[in-house]
Amino acid sequence: MAWLGAAFGAAGSILGGQSSQKAGKAGQMAKEYEASDLAIQAGQTMAVAERNALQEDRHAKLISSRLLALQASGGGSASDPSSVKLAADVAGEGAYRKAMALYNGEAEARRLGMSADLARYEGTVIKKGGMAQSQLYGLQGTGYLLKGASDLYTRYSGSPATTTPDYTYEGGSATDNAPSGVWD
Secondary structure, three states, rough: HHHHHHHHHHHHHHHHHHHHHHHHHHHHHHHHHHHHHHHHHHHHHHHHHHHHHHHHHHHHHHHHHHHHHHHOOOOOOOOHHHHHHHHHHHHHHHHHHHHHHHHHHHHHHHHHHHHHHHHHHHHHHHHHHHHHHHHHHHHHHHHHHHHHHHHHHHHHHOOOOOOOOOOEEEEEOOOOOOOOOOOO
């Protein structure tokens, strides 16, 4: 009956290996899906950032236009030093806000892209882990079969598969001269 235990042990190891391999592939697929979703989010983030930058630019132009209209209605000139300074300040603030909108969007898109790359890497590691676990189960199954074969050989060959070494020497056995309590 030793062979039956070895056969069941080997079969269990093979099934465990197949299961580990499938789990590794499934884990990789899940990470690929996550990476794809993150890449889409990165693209959407850039689109929103570009839209926000255009809106900031439009807002700055509207403020400049309103400034000119108020100066003209008040009898002022667009070439007055205070008018020129105000127009430059508005244009500078608008350019700054536009650049910040683009920068923030690009930074978030970059972060999402790096997260996508990390998810792909994690998927590869999960798959390799499943493959390694599968190989381990394969070796374990081989061990079960070899153990069963060894047991069968020992049982039916008429001679023991292993021998016990004789630890005697000229003065007696190794345990004769040992301090008391060591080999007890």
